[in-house]
Amino acid sequence: MAINVKLMKRPERDVSYLRASLKGMAITFRHLVAPKWTMQYPEQKSTDDYTISQRWRGTHRMLTDEQGRAKCVACGLCPQICPANCIKLVPGEDEEGHRYPLIYEIDEFRCVFCGYCQEVCPEEAIHVGVHYENSEYQRGRFVYDLERLCAQTHPVSTLWDPSDPRGE
Numbered sequence: 001m002a003i004n005v006k007l008m009k010r011p012e013r014d015v016s017y018l019r020a021s022l023k024g025m026a027i028t029f030r031h032l033v034a035p036k037w038t039m040q041y042p043e044q045k046s047t048d049d050y051t052i053s054q055r056w057r058g059t060h061r062m063l064t065d066e067q068g069r070a071k072c073v074a075c076g077l078c079p080q081i082c083p084a085n086c087i088k089l090v091p092g093e094d095e096e097g098h099r100y101p102l103i104y105e106i107d108e109f110r111c112v113f114c115g116y117c118q119e120v121c122p123e124e125a126i127h128v129g130v131h132y133e134n135s136e137y138q139r140g141r142f143v144y145d146l147e148r149l150c151a152q153t154h155p156v157s158t159l160w161d162p163s164d165p166r167g168e
């Protein structure tokens with residue numbers, strides 16, 4: 001593909017910047033009188049005009065079964081696909097041959113919130129969540145163990161749907 005290069009000529013005579021200045025001031029004035037979009041966070045977290053998308057990918061959640069056990073069957077797919085290599089899984093097996101995670105941890109600090117773990121999970125156990133208030137004072141606190149992942153209660157994210165790319 002050919003690339004077009006447009007050469008800009010310098011003005012040959014002195015030009016006035018008055019027009020450009022007036023244009024800039026007009027834009028400033030327009031913003032002065034335009035409706036404000038400032039939200040008083042954290043007291044206010046959504047407005048009629050703004051709510052967080054159900055596709056937001058934030059803090060993970062591990063879903064549990066009726067007995068309160070993690071739905072994870074330690075298949076190993078999510079640590080395998082994770083591009084940030086931030087999932088630690090140590091699988092275990094009970095006497096009946098059922099697999100379960102002995103250790104399951106996600107480092108939310110390293111995670112890039114791609115959502116692949118949610119997409120790949122055959123048990124729909126691990127999910128990214130509609131949640132963003134997870135700041136911490138210590139880096140170690142960003143490593144969520146299984147108990148903490150299971151204790152999250154925020155809504156889980158809706159996956160991207162190719163038939164509805166804009167989520168409408």
Ligand code: SF4
Nearest residue numbers: 082111112114115117
């Ligand atoms: S969202 Fe992506 S980066 Fe984060 S744990 Fe899941 S697969 Fe890894």
Ligand code: SF4
Nearest residue numbers: 072073075076078121
């Ligand atoms: S993909 Fe799902 S079932 Fe498999 S290890 Fe990850 S959370 Fe567990």
